[in-house]
Amino acid sequence: MIASLNRFVTFLWRLTNGRIGIALALNVLASFTEGVSLFLLIPLIATIDAGRSGNAIDIPVIGDLMQRFQPSLGLLLVGFVLLIAVQGTLIRSKTVYLTTVMHHAIDRLRQAFFVRAGNAQWEVLQQTRVSDLSNMLTVETGRVQIAAANLMSLLQALILLATYLVMALLVSWQMALFAAVIGLVMFAALYPIRRQATRFGQDVGQMFREQNRTLLEFLTGIRVAKSFLIEDAYAKRFWQRLTLIRRSTLRYTRISTLGTFSFQVMSAIAAAAFIWVAVEVAQLDFGRLIVLLLIFLRLAPRFGAIQESIQNLLSNLPAFDSFREQTTMFAEAAEPKGKRSEAAPPFTDEVRLEGLSLSYPGAAKPALDDVSLSIKFGRITALIGPSGSGKSTIADLVMGLLRPTTGRITVDGVEITDRNRRAWRGSVAFVPQEAFLLHDTIAANLRIALPDASDDLLWSVLDQAKALPFVEQLSDGLQTVVGERGTRLSGGERQRIALARALLRKPKLLILDEATSALDWENQQMIAADIAAMRGKVTILTVAHRPSMIRFADDMIAIENGRCVESGTFAALAADPNSRLAAMLRGEGTEV
Numbered sequence: 001m002i003a004s005l006n007r008f009v010t011f012l013w014r015l016t017n018g019r020i021g022i023a024l025a026l027n028v029l030a031s032f033t034e035g036v037s038l039f040l041l042i043p044l045i046a047t048i049d050a051g052r053s054g055n056a057i058d059i060p061v062i063g064d065l066m067q068r069f070q071p072s073l074g075l076l077l078v079g080f081v082l083l084i085a086v087q088g089t090l091i092r093s094k095t096v097y098l099t100t101v102m103h104h105a106i107d108r109l110r111q112a113f114f115v116r117a118g119n120a121q122w123e124v125l126q127q128t129r130v131s132d133l134s135n136m137l138t139v140e141t142g143r144v145q146i147a148a149a150n151l152m153s154l155l156q157a158l159i160l161l162a163t164y165l166v167m168a169l170l171v172s173w174q175m176a177l178f179a180a181v182i183g184l185v186m187f188a189a190l191y192p193i194r195r196q197a198t199r200f201g202q203d204v205g206q207m208f209r210e211q212n213r214t215l216l217e218f219l220t221g222i223r224v225a226k227s228f229l230i231e232d233a234y235a236k237r238f239w240q241r242l243t244l245i246r247r248s249t250l251r252y253t254r255i256s257t258l259g260t261f262s263f264q265v266m267s268a269i270a271a272a273a274f275i276w277v278a279v280e281v282a283q284l285d286f287g288r289l290i291v292l293l294l295i296f297l298r299l300a301p302r303f304g305a306i307q308e309s310i311q312n313l314l315s316n317l318p319a320f321d322s323f324r325e326q327t328t329m330f331a332e333a334a335e336p337k338g339k340r341s342e343a344a345p346p347f348t349d350e351v352r353l354e355g356l357s358l359s360y361p362g363a364a365k366p367a368l369d370d371v372s373l374s375i376k377f378g379r380i381t382a383l384i385g386p387s388g389s390g391k392s393t394i395a396d397l398v399m400g401l402l403r404p405t406t407g408r409i410t411v412d413g414v415e416i417t418d419r420n421r422r423a424w425r426g427s428v429a430f431v432p433q434e435a436f437l438l439h440d441t442i443a444a445n446l447r448i449a450l451p452d453a454s455d456d457l458l459w460s461v462l463d464q465a466k467a468l469p470f471v472e473q474l475s476d477g478l479q480t481v482v483g484e485r486g487t488r489l490s491g492g493e494r495q496r497i498a499l500a501r502a503l504l505r506k507p508k509l510l511i512l513d514e515a516t517s518a519l520d521w522e523n524q525q526m527i528a529a530d531i532a533a534m535r536g537k538v539t540i541l542t543v544a545h546r547p548s549m550i551r552f553a554d555d556m557i558a559i560e561n562g563r564c565v566e567s568g569t570f571a572a573l574a575a576d577p578n579s580r581l582a583a584m585l586r587g588e589g590t591e592v
């Protein structure tokens, strides 16, 4: 707990470039002026009723000043008002400054997490739930922000406490010591409540994560949920999650209010004991007694604030720990960028996979086992094989998303390593089975690939992807909004937009992973013809089940059970009646 708190303070200090120090310094000044204004009460009372309030002259600092300046009652009152005004101004400046610094710091934190998640290797991202990432960027960073605010309140309360204690020491060191001991006893007595706060913080983090998972799972799969009539089941699960959080929060509120209640009672007992000791034992004069009581009355809520700030800080601090853990994980899995990276090989000859194996974490057997194959520049290579044989895994490896467990990938003889994998990915465009479209216009969806592309260029790639006729017919043309994940378009239309987007990159290697599976037969034929026309201009790797998408291929590779079982030119394999390709082509006769 102490280590975590220490890390948090260091982290905030660095994140704000020490600016929280300035905020705290403003606070020290404000506390000091508040303390001095309280102190002025002693000469005030002495001036009002010299007979009963004793002599202020023997109080350090104030006594000396009084003797030197002999202030009138009016001057003392003006001084008092001025000090309060200065203190108010300092507090206000500190609050505005602190809010600015903190918001900026937390935004930097969110941004850093966002960037690190984006830069992390695909294998690591693949194992992280999207809902957990969204939870981290919203709920958990929100809790880190609250923890930072709690920490600042705590430090401020501690500063004020220290100021008052010094003041109290000047008035009567015995009584100040007495108050400090009472405070420490009260603080120690409330230790069990603070422990519960830490535990609550850890539990609630997990609960928020689960609530977010249910929510995102439902929202992203709402179509499927509705089709299976399981909206109510989701609603029930969501309610269960909410109930858990509510109960836990209630339990925490009960405990923390018990802390506040115990504190109030203890403060009252302490105040009574304090007054009794001050009057009966220490027999303080009236002026000092009033000032000590005022100090004590102001101190008591600070003790309360300290207790409450610590409780809240401890309940929110686990969010910082899990944030740190995830950020470190992503940072360690970062793909080299900028100066640490190398340029991609130009690709003028071939991409080779040599003795390549890949095992997914936790999988019983490798998805790919000793695969060697070649994708020749300027040619169209088709990858065929049964479902689950490893075709998409090969596509992910070739485009530089996944890293092989053993073996290597070379481009023109240059090995693809951690240093050039990202750059190589920049030479590749990928059209997946499920087109990914933003809830935005067609133009915006296309410009993901090339932000500065002109409208003319957009129309030209739409034409190549056989998407021009349907986009032209839309009333808003390129400015048509496609709906959530493109749901206002048909599956085939979405796929054609995705293909156009890939072509916009002018890739050296275009990978189509079952990219036309959602299209009707006629459209498949049209796109197939169009892809065939790209021969020589762009190298294509097509992963396909349907013969229509492989007929135009120059080379064939067949995968089964993670192994390469057949490869050669299309013409040679199609002519061999015993080849897998021939079997697949014969299958098409019955399919069509």
Ligand SMILES: Nc1ncnc2c1ncn2[C@@H]1O[C@H](COP(=O)(O)OP(=O)(O)OP(=O)(O)O)[C@@H](O)[C@H]1O
Binding pocket: 126, 360, 361, 363, 367, 385, 386, 387, 388, 389, 390, 391, 392, 393, 394
């Ligand atoms: N992220 C993953 N984690 C664990 N196992 C995975 C993962 N992705 C794929 N696999 C497994 O690896 C094997 C190969 O999967 P892959 O998706 O490459 O096959 P595929 O030939 O493309 O299948 P399909 O034609 O059905 O798309 C399968 O057994 C699959 O279950």
